[in-house]
Amino acid sequence: MTFVAFASYAAEAANLKPVEITNVSYDPTREFYEDYNKAFQEYWKNKSGQDVTIVQSHGGSGKQARSVLEGNEADVVTLALEQDIVELEKGGLIEPGWIQELPRNSAPYTSTIVFLVRKGNPKNIHDWDDIVKPGVKIITPDPKTSGGAQWNFLAAWAFALNLYQGDEAQTTQFLKDLYGNVTVLDSGARGSTTTFVENGQGDVLLAWENEAFLSLKKYPNDFEIVTPSISILAQPSVAVVDEVAKKRSTQEVAKAYLEYLYSDTAQRLEAQHYYRPSNPDILKEFASVFDLQAKLVNINDDFGGWQAAKTRFFIDGAIFDQIYRK
């Protein structure tokens, strides 16, 4: 009897060899995924009895996407921009339709763009039209090299377009004034945070909300967060890299890894790391943390999707390049 039980246990154990998956992500998610991986390991062990280890890789979102495209084997990607995952789809690594595979456009958590200003808000900055005034020094990453920075640009554009009731010439001029006030255009979001926070440059940092909270947590006496009246809903996307997962037979666990991001446990964990949970009820639990009053435009309804936005604003010679042309 004991022998039979032992045999079946052994058979099951043999079946459930520990599995390893690689999550290729972008820079500011490092701390979140460290916590999340622990939660997922526990969940997966309870559910299937299998041990899972997760290898994390972080870097600039576009750079990470390119590394996967060029052979860095990732079972799942959790990147800053939908467009970065679309490039993997174009490269044949991810099957089309991935964006519908998971709820809310495969974006389990969202964020937005806020202003980080110096304590006491000496320049009296409350909204976008305050930062285009002469003499305000802005720090923001370059949309040409940083995915996050494209959200900044689009948020400002949405504000100005609303201000000028759809007049594009005036909106463009607004962006021109805004970037005219930019004193350092770092190549990535973390670099911008360093420039503003550590090197003391500028009066206002255009930042991801979660990054702004992290700076605030680190230096509670030095900064304040200002949420503008209009900003953008930043939706970092996640997807299983089908080609790799198929090859390594990790489809099941990779899919579960991403699905679990929508669980209540994970959603609260996201909020603790200052990402906005995509579950509206859980988001409300954190109403004291996030400013839920700001109007958030989104890329699909207000800009016709990423492809359209990229072509219109960010490719070489498009609007962003034009606003710098003299």
Add this chain to the structure above:
Amino acid sequence: MGKLMGKLRLARGNNVIPGFGLSIGITLAMLNFIVLIPLLSILLNLSGMSLGEFWKTITDRQLLAAYKLSFSCALVASVINVFFGILLAWILTRYEFTGRRILDGFIELPFALPTAVAGVSLTTLYSDKGWIGGLFDKIGVKISYTATGITIAMIFIGIPFVVRSIQPVLEKLDRQYEEAAMILGASRSRTFFKVVFPEIFPAALTGFGLAFARAVGEYGSVVFIAGNIPYRTQIVPLLIVSKLEQFNYAAATSVALVMIVFAFVVLFSINIIQARVSKRAGE
């Protein structure tokens, strides 16, 4: 070619590594895999781009401003490096003092340090809130996020090339010549410029060329200290990265090609000058 073969044959008589055929075979194979094929793949990445597109890409106004900035900062940095490098090499070879070996060891640190780390620390140090930058800020000089900052980062990463090119030459230089010059009544500066300098000049040129080529292509340490503002403080490697971020491999490689050609022209002309100088010295 005939001359070259003659030299090779001559070398055959007293060589340490046996088998010329085998060694040149291995050398060429290695060179192919490590240097030539990656370089050629740049051309491959360009395929599909018409000549017109290529020209348009590499002569974009924003890019022209960046070439100007990258090359002028690199030039200034390498010139400063030559002066500074000669001085450093001189001190390291001619004087015995405590801490000399440590100082000697420091010279290579810019090579060993991850460039981004160097960039971040230089930026902090030279920003108007930093230790050094703060002092300069008082007299109204801004260093980080300006061309000055870019030049300083380029000096930092270039200095080992110059020092390490000149040092061995100075070490081997026979002191008798200097002594003779002095006995004949030459002043110290005259001795330096007429006796020592011509000897180290070719090595200084090599150091200059290497430091220049490296500075022009340097990304990691320069990008943090540059303000990256289009037309003003944007270096060429940043624009290459910006094109890569757009998954525009062809545009990125066409700019890279321009950089490689420039670097090659600089290194090649320096080689020619050097050959002339050494020949004259030999006569």
